[in-house]
Amino acid sequence: MSGRASTDSLSRDLPHDFAAERAVIGSMFQSCDAIPIVAAVLRSGESEFFNQRHREVFALIMKMSESGKPLDGVILYDELMRLGRFEALGGYPFFADILTAVPSHHRAGDYARI
Numbered sequence: 001m002s003g004r005a006s007t008d009s010l011s012r013d014l015p016h017d018f019a020a021e022r023a024v025i026g027s028m029f030q031s032c033d034a035i036p037i038v039a040a041v042l043r044s045g046e047s048e049f050f051n052q053r054h055r056e057v058f059a060l061i062m063k064m065s066e067s068g069k070p071l072d073g074v075i076l077y078d079e080l081m082r083l084g085r086f087e088a089l090g091g092y093p094f095f096a097d098i099l100t101a102v103p104s105h106h107r108a109g110d111y112a113r114i
Helices: 003-012 018-030 034-041 052-066 073-083 091-100 105-113
Strands: none
């Protein structure tokens, strides 16, 4: 087995929690107040996410937040459409799943720690 194959295998097996990743992103959708809380926990940024779509959405949310743009589901949708990424990320089903995955944005820090 080549070194490349074992590295790829290792990266696929890293510990992760898909539901917690969705909850982090969903918390940030629900309330801009969750963004700095999540950012303080996830100091390595989007690289903390196992799922590529979650990484991309998190990076965009952080970029928008850092530039002072307001953020909610409608504004994020508009930005993703402008970038041509909405459908590529999974469209309405993907984002509906994220939005319904979060009982409360008040637990954003807990989700991020998971």
